[in-house]
Every structure is written in structure tokens, then in C-alpha cells.
Amino acid sequence: MDVTAYLDRIGLPRPATPDDDSLRALSWAHQAAVPFENLSIHLGEPISLDPADLFDKVVRRRRGGFCYELNGLFALLLADLGHAVDRVASRVHRGEGRFGPLFDHLALIVDGRWVVDVGFGRHSSYPLRLDSRDEQVDPGGRFRVIEADGGDLDIYRDGEPQYRIERRPRDLLDFEPACWWQQTWPGSHFRTGPVCSRLDGDDRITLSGRRLIRGSGGASTETVLDSDEAVLAAYRTHFGIELDRVPEPPGS
Known part of the structure; x- marks a missing residue:
């Protein structure tokens, strides 16, 4: 882990x-x-959870990723900086x-006190207190950590469940089958269309397919990009991602 390069990236x-x-x-x-x-799914790029490959993608090639990649790599950075980090498996709420x-x-429990998640898309901007059952106000919403059956924890945002955490620590390799499944299963929501999103101040900016969505003060504006050139420029300008072609859903 080149900690200096990773910190420069962020x-x-x-x-x-x-x-x-x-x-x-x-x-x-x-x-x-x-x-x-x-985007890797929609560019035909295999996703590897090998730490060297994650570092190359996120830091050297200045890309992003989904939970297994982002939280997987962030855990290594936090550990190198002196934090105690557990990777924990979670079940996403499906209604x-x-x-x-x-x-x-994949979510993280850090220093035994915090739920940390940089890989869930729209979520909390800051860590959530693991031991508090009170409402936690964050730029991303109003969050609660609630006890569930078997010692698990449910994460709620704005009164709606987001996912259920199992507290047992896991190795990054334990997530490889699920990572492969998310890439290849025809019913995976990650295969329905390309999405790219990051924090922009206290709000978010998102490119979903050809729709550029900007949040501001709880409201959002949407612009439809009508050419491949405009889509590629949006990836470059708003996310720092250089692509030579527009990502398309598998099989399209």
C-alpha cells in the first residue's frame, strides 16, 4: 500500500x-x-479484489468501484493508518x-465504534456511531443503527432500512463469490445500467446512463446528455474518469 499516493488521490x-x-x-x-x-461491468472489464488490482484501479487509474472494491481498499488504508478495521458482510434491504x-x-466496523461505508452510493457522508441507537443527523440523511435478530444491526436512513450488518469479521476473499455473482447474474441490479456517483459538497452528483443528476439543498436537477461525446465529457469533467467509449449494459 502506497499510503501517500492513496491520500493524494483523495x-x-x-x-x-x-x-x-x-x-x-x-x-x-x-x-x-x-x-x-x-462501469467495469458495462465495459466488459473483470473485477478483481486482489489488493494490488484494487489499488491500481482506484489510485493509479483514478477510477471508482462498488462496495467490495471501495470498502475493501479503504479498509487497507485505514489499517495502514493505525485503525482497527473489520470487514463485515451485509444484507441489502429489498423492500x-x-x-x-x-x-x-461489504461494510466496515472501525475501531469497534463506527460503521464506515464509502461504497454504498447514496449513504452517510460520515461514519455512524455503532453503539448509539439515537438518530444520527448527517448531510446524507437521518440515520439510526437498530438492533436486529441474532446480534445483527440494521442501518436505517430517513426511516427506511438500508441493510443489515452481521458483526462477524470477514476476510476480503470471502466476498469474491458475491462480487463475481453481482457481475454475472442476469438479475443483478448492477447489470441494468451504468451509474457513477460521488459526493459534491453536502449533496451528490450522479451520471445514470445518460442522465446527469445534481443535488442541491434537498432538490435535484436532471439533464439528459444527447451524444456519446457529452457522456464521455461528463465522466471526465465530473468524475475524473477518462473513457474511450460509453459504457453499455451487457448484451445491449
Whole structure:
């Protein structure tokens, strides 16, 4: 891990100590600089969870990724900076009280006190207190951490469940089958269309297919990009991603 290069990628100096304030700063800066994106699936690029490949993609090639990639690599950075990090498997809420399979999502528990997640797309800008059951107000919404059956934890945003965390620590390799499944299963929502999103101040900017969506003060504006050149320029201008062709859903 080239910590200096990684910190340069997210625009921060090396923290003096691995404390709560620096963790907050790292979480926000990572989500502002490194987009949540599924473009590899729509460019025909295989996704590898090998740490060297993740570092090359996110830091050297200045791309983003989805949860297994972003939280997987961020965990290594936090550990190198002196934090205690557990990767935990999560089940994403799918409506009507139903949760997806275990390993549907990778989240982090840091220093035994914080739920940290830089790989869920629209989510909290800052870490969430693991031991608080009170409402936690964040630029991304109003969050709660609620006890679930079997010692699991449910993460709620604005009164709606987001995902259920299993507290057992996992190795990054444990997520490889689910990562492959998300890339290849025809029913995976990651295959329905390309999306790229990052924090933009207290709001987000998102390119979903050909729709450029900007949030501001709780409202959003949407612009449809009517040419491939405009789409590629949006990836370059708003996300720092240089592509030679527009990502398209597999099989399209």
C-alpha cells in the first residue's frame, strides 16, 4: 500500500493520529474524490479484489468501484493508518421487510465504534456511531443503527432500512463469490445500467446512463446528455474518469 499516493488521490495529508476526527475527514474525502460506479461491468472489464488490482484501479487509474472494491481498499488504508478495521458482510434491504443474501454488501466496523461505508452510493457522508441507537443527523440523511435478530444491526436512513450488518469479521476473499455473482447474474441490479456517483459538497452528483443528476439543498436537477461525446465529457469533467467509449449494459 502506497499510503501517500492513496491520500493524494483523495486530497488529504497523512493524519497525525488515527482518531475520530481524522476518520470523519477520510470518509468524506474518499466519497468526494472516488466515485461509486459499476462501469467495469458495462465495459466488459473483470473485477478483481486482489489488493494490488484494487489499488491500481482506484489510485493509479483514478477510477471508482462498488462496495467490495471501495470498502475493501479503504479498509487497507485505514489499517495502514493505525485503525482497527473489520470487514463485515451485509444484507441489502429489498423492500417489504425482505433482505438480500449475506455478502450482498461489504461494510466496515472501525475501531469497534463506527460503521464506515464509502461504497454504498447514496449513504452517510460520515461514519455512524455503532453503539448509539439515537438518530444520527448527517448531510446524507437521518440515520439510526437498530438492533436486529441474532446480534445483527440494521442501518436505517430517513426511516427506511438500508441493510443489515452481521458483526462477524470477514476476510476480503470471502466476498469474491458475491462480487463475481453481482457481475454475472442476469438479475443483478448492477447489470441494468451504468451509474457513477460521488459526493459534491453536502449533496451528490450522479451520471445514470445518460442522465446527469445534481443535488442541491434537498432538490435535484436532471439533464439528459444527447451524444456519446457529452457522456464521455461528463465522466471526465465530473468524475475524473477518462473513457474511450460509453459504457453499455451487457448484451445491449
